[in-house]
Amino acid sequence: MTPSPDIQMRLKSQPKLLSSVRSMLVSLAERIGFGEIESGHVALAVDEALANIIRHGYDQREDESIELSAWVITEPSPGIRIMIEDEAPQVDPEVFKGRDLDDVQPGGLGVHIIREVMDTCHFERRESKGMRVIMEKMLQTSTSNDESTPNGHSIP
Amino acid sequence: MTPSPDIQMRLKSQPKLLSSVRSMLVSLAERIGFGEIESGHVALAVDEALANIIRHGYDQREDESIELSAWVITEPSPGIRIMIEDEAPQVDPEVFKGRDLDDVQPGGLGVHIIREVMDTCHFERRESKGMRVIMEKMLQTSTSNDESTPNGHSIP
Amino acid sequence: MASNQDLPIQLDTITDGVVMRPSGDIDLSKAPSFRTQIAEVFQEKHARVIIDLSEVPYMDSSGVATLVEGMQIASRSGSKFILSGLQERVRSIFEIARLDTVFTITRDLDSAERA
Amino acid sequence: MASNQDLPIQLDTITDGVVMRPSGDIDLSKAPSFRTQIAEVFQEKHARVIIDLSEVPYMDSSGVATLVEGMQIASRSGSKFILSGLQERVRSIFEIARLDTVFTITRDLDSAERA
């Protein structure tokens, strides 16, 4: 059984609220012991996930709701687990694979970034409606995630 | 009828989480247009309210829950409204008067600080259990609150 | 808060073009304003457009996507498009997106004017 | 995260006492550690204890309360207790608590050693 989150946030699907969520997460990650760059990466991953929900899930509608839960992990080693849940139409989790980066295009970077900066990241359909992503990052592990993500890219 | 909050946070009653809440609020307040000092004051007021709930309401127990709701106010002028709710034993709202500062003592500053840095601040019993505080701060008003708080101190 | 969706960008004229110096985080809330302002600059036909990112502490993929678009407009119109002054955190996202070798990126403005 | 409840404080010896230089925010999570370390310093009987707050960007009333206690211990033991280097945001809370005239507050360490 998962313990209840240390911090939960429910926010409206508004781009202008993203900076507040990032600030909260940078502060939490630093408190856990992550360095400046790695704390920034945690905030970046969440920012990308939220931006995708706002753009793709909610089609830029600003009055929808997003819920973020964060757990401070202490055992077996310090880290952070973040779960983000929306109420948008469900899609095949396969879309979160991320695209081939050799083809230079303006879009298609968000999912790749999330997978790259976090240790693990898992997208799924929620039980009733909406999608869920759960991501984790542990202290003192490399940010490379070749093996640990379900659909992980192999980053050279 | 009150519209639903723009951001809601539920956190465990742990002092180590206070810095994350402050960061979130500083960022939100700056985004609304508050300057650096005033944004810091919004975070300070919330920090004091949360610290009081942890110390007095929950007697330092770290597994209790606190809920914070924030509204971005746009009409009639920009500002922020914050509501904090706990599930601690109810007390007479009169205890939140704040003490006479002429008597120099280590304690008894928190409530005074909240009243001083916010425009309005109102403590009440919640319907079922726990206490609630609602505070507001508007842009482009002075931080002095001689008249606008129910039990306001007169600050020279 | 409508005006807060505008990204403040300082514009400076140089011999053969223009320097755009945005300031503040560039995320989903600011990227549209960034895109509009870049498009406006390209309507003027400059030989060189330098984006000075020294005042940008944070950028996400929506900002990066906007810059990829800018690079594509530039290559169609035969202009040079140069990024300069990236802070470490911003440089890191270009590396993750494997775009650090696709863009012309210079350390500072001086090198950008000569690149 | 247990160790994160400790407030890092650098201690420097001066002619007639000691300078304590805490770094980081002092809030409810760090005030207990601050109190313990101030009490330890006072066990050594210094003529002068300077709290250099130049590395403290934020303090709430639990930090202020700890300093009021420190001042009270100092006055009982006949020591000088001086705050120095307050950042603007920290100074502001002393003013709100109307303690800015109760404490001896100096601009910098130099003045604190002579106060």
Ligand SMILES: Nc1ncnc2c1ncn2[C@@H]1O[C@H](COP(=O)(O)OP(=O)(O)O)[C@@H](O)[C@H]1O
């Ligand atoms: N929250 C989401 N809901 C639905 N579809 C999504 C979501 N996030 C991403 N996608 C899909 O995955 C694709 C890849 O996303 P991403 O890598 O962030 O690139 P981009 O958003 O620029 O297209 C998107 O184009 C979209 O089809």
Ligand SMILES: Nc1ncnc2c1ncn2[C@@H]1O[C@H](COP(=O)(O)OP(=O)(O)O)[C@@H](O)[C@H]1O
């Ligand atoms: N959340 C709370 N629940 C119950 N009592 C409270 C709460 N906050 C404040 N109080 C009461 O109000 C008094 C004044 O609070 P405050 O001004 O913060 O000073 P201090 O906490 O240092 O005593 C406290 O001593 C306490 O009795």
